[in-house]
Amino acid sequence: MTVIDVTDLRKGYAGRTVLDGVSFSVEAGEIFGILGPNGAGKTTTVECVEGLRRPDGGSVRVLGLDPFTDGRALREQVGVQLQHTQLPENIKVWEALDLYASFYARPRDWRGLLEEWGLADKRDARFGKLSGGQRQRLFIALALVGDPRVAFLDELTTGLDPQARRVTWELVKRIRDNGVTVVLVSHFMDEVEELCDRVAVLDQGRVVALDTPAGLVGGEQRMRFTLMAGDSVPGLDGLPGVTGVTRTGDRVVVTGRGDFAPAVTAHLARHRVTVSDLRIDRRTLDDAFAALTGRSFTN
């Protein structure tokens, strides 16, 4: 089932084009990534989808509703975590959850969310006293308190330390496992690779690619190793997925697609060949972005 359908979305500010015909659709139950460098139009895209901004052109449907004309009905069913949003310094964690729960017709029990998001011992702490990771967990809990069918998470882990990012990633997977469709906006390649089922790559207001992370990385991978002097390995080029074998002295480079690497190592073992310096050069989303846009992806 299609949850979000965006067609030819256009938006400009003061004569500057920010979105230049963005189209994508999000299916129920997936974590859909919107990836791109700063200024690519990611936040503007989700703001149009959330109904915070009116597009200049194109159409947006979320759960079959128009974010502008059916805004209120839609907002009952979506949860949002916005970039650069704060709460009042002196509001307590439970008060914020209790308050946001009161905005929805059928909210979740916020006490359960406190437990679920590891905030139970911070129940009476004021927002101003929370750490970055705790604030982020509170924002996610607030986005979920209305029991949404779709959650929008914008630059969720910016400013978090590596460990807090890992923890947050696990939590995002849990949201999806609970049946909520997640739209994740990020400028972190590793985050998108780790979490997303599919990714729309935005650059200069256009979708330059839309695929699974593996599909985007796609293409050929290279496996290199060094043979013991005088050894030889016949039959490597006949293995499934292998597209080429070159040997320079004792150095061997095998190129291939998909899961060719295990086949190669199994083949080596079968022939009782010992190799050293085994390396697999995996293409990353960074490489894919550079290939798509001709520019490097700089955070």
Add this chain to the structure above:
Amino acid sequence: MTKLAVVEFKLLVREPGAVFSLLIPLFILVVFGSSIQPGDTVLLPIALAIAVGLVGLYMLPTTLATYRERGILRRMSTTPARPVNLLVVQVLLQLVLALAACGLLLAVAGAVLGAHLPTRVLPGVLTFLLGTAAMFAIGLLIAALAPNGRSANGIGVLLYFPLAYLAGLMQPPSQMPAIVAAVGEYTPMGAFRLSMQDVWAGGVPDPLPLGVMAAYALVVSVAAARFFRWE
């Protein structure tokens, strides 16, 4: 809406600025009130003007501009609740704060200092409402124009002192240059002080200062609504 009001009330109570707007006018009243004459009609109107001015020019704009700066209004607009509710609740709560500050002044002045209190209630209530509306309108305009909470605070303080001076709250108008004193009668706090003095003298307030306050309330709040930004 009820829950929003309860939470915002708690936040207001936790705000040090709210305590200051209660205590500063009270402090002035007590310091100058120790030598108050039984029939005095000047000091309490001044203290009331200071109290309402602090809430309207300082508390209200700072709170609202901070809410916008922190994205709280924007965050709320992604929920089924409407962010305009937050503005309404804030204005009502600040009105309660202004009422509390004035009530505290009257109670202390009447019970402790033995000051004269007006017997007719209606003219006092009318003056309070018009004056509060005028000063809240200015506060709303500051909130609309200020880019963030800190600058709203700065603009509020910057406006407060010249307006308080013009209104004759810092120096008796009789000792001010005549032209300055005359201009002062057309400022919101000056008109408020004049009307309150009429109330304290036991008469019906002059329509001119009442009209001045009503005009500020109307014109400035329309401007505030025109310039207000949600984000």
